[in-house]
Amino acid sequence: MNRAEKAALQLQAVAVLRMLKETRTYEELSDVTGLPAGDLNRYVNGHVLPGTERASEVVESVGREALADELVARVEFDDEGYVDNSEVVFDQSFLDLVAPVAAETFEFESPDVVLTAATDGITLGAAMASFFDARLAYAKKSKETAVEEFIESRQRLASGIELTYYLPASAVDAGDTVLVVDDLIRSGETQELLLDIALQGDADVTGVFALIAVGDEGMDRARAITDAPVGALTTFE
Numbered sequence: 001m002n003r004a005e006k007a008a009l010q011l012q013a014v015a016v017l018r019m020l021k022e023t024r025t026y027e028e029l030s031d032v033t034g035l036p037a038g039d040l041n042r043y044v045n046g047h048v049l050p051g052t053e054r055a056s057e058v059v060e061s062v063g064r065e066a067l068a069d070e071l072v073a074r075v076e077f078d079d080e081g082y083v084d085n086s087e088v089v090f091d092q093s094f095l096d097l098v099a100p101v102a103a104e105t106f107e108f109e110s111p112d113v114v115l116t117a118a119t120d121g122i123t124l125g126a127a128m129a130s131f132f133d134a135r136l137a138y139a140k141k142s143k144e145t146a147v148e149e150f151i152e153s154r155q156r157l158a159s160g161i162e163l164t165y166y167l168p169a170s171a172v173d174a175g176d177t178v179l180v181v182d183d184l185i186r187s188g189e190t191q192e193l194l195l196d197i198a199l200q201g202d203a204d205v206t207g208v209f210a211l212i213a214v215g216d217e218g219m220d221r222a223r224a225i226t227d228a229p230v231g232a233l234t235t236f237e
C-alpha cells in the first residue's frame with residue numbers, strides 16, 4: 001500500500017466511524033467496533049488517524065448488515081405508515097458508504113447512467129453515480145425551463161391521480177446502460193415510470209436499487225418489467 005492509498009483508507013475509516021457515531025455514544029461505538037472509546041473520540045474528531053490495520057478492520061466491518069441496521073435506526077414511520085427518511089437521504093456520507101455495498105451485494109454492472117426520480121432519490125443517485133464514475137440523471141414531475149426535448153412517462157395511479165415524470169432527452173443516449181435507483185419503493189409506480197423512460201431512451205437497464213422497500217409490491221412490479229437484478233438494502237413489512 002503506498003502512502004496515498006494508506007491515507008485514503010484511513011480517511012474512509014474515519015468516515016465510517018463518524019457515520020456510526022451519529023446514532024451512538026462513544027461507549028456504544030466502542031461496543032460495536034471493539035476499539036477504546038478514547039481512541040474513537042480522537043478519530044472522530046480528526047485529532048488522530050487510525051493505523052492501517054485498524055482502519056481496514058473498520059472499513060471491512062461495514063457490510064450490508066451494518067448499513068441496514070443503521071438505516072433502520074434512522075427511519076421513522078408515522079401512524080399512517082408514511083416514512084420519514086430525512087436522516088438517511090440528507091446524509092451524503094452515509095449514502096457514499098451504501099454505494100459500494102449495494103454494488104457488491106446485488107452485483108450491479110457499472111452503468112453509464114444512474115437514473116433516479118426527484119426529489120428524494122437525488123442524493124442516493126449522486127452517491128451511486130460517483131461510485132461508478134457514471135453520469136447522474138433525474139426525472140422530475142415538471143418540465144425544466146429551456147429544455148426543448150423530453151422523454152416523458154405518465155400513468156394513472158391507484159389513487160386515480162395522474163403522475164408524469166419528465167427527463168431531458170439528452171440525459172440518456174441510445175445504448176447507454178442505466179441503473180435505476182430511488183430512496184424508497186412502495187407501490188413501484190415511480191420505478192415503473194423510470195424503467196419506461198429508460199426503455200423509451202433505448203437504454204439497457206442493468207439493475208434497480210432502493211434503500212428501502214416497503215412491502216414486496218414495488219419490488220415485484222420492478223422484477224416484472226426487467227430481468228436485471230432488483231434489490232433493496234432493507235425491506236420493511
Ligand SMILES: O=P(O)(O)OC[C@H]1O[C@H](OP(=O)(O)OP(=O)(O)O)[C@H](O)[C@@H]1O
Nearest residue numbers: 118119120184185186187188189190218
Ligand atoms: O413506489 P412508489 O409508491 O412510487 O413510491 C416511491 C416514491 O415515493 C417517493 O417520492 P415522492 O413521489 O413522494 O416524491 P418526492 O421524492 O419529491 O418526495 C420516493 O422518493 C419514491 O420516488
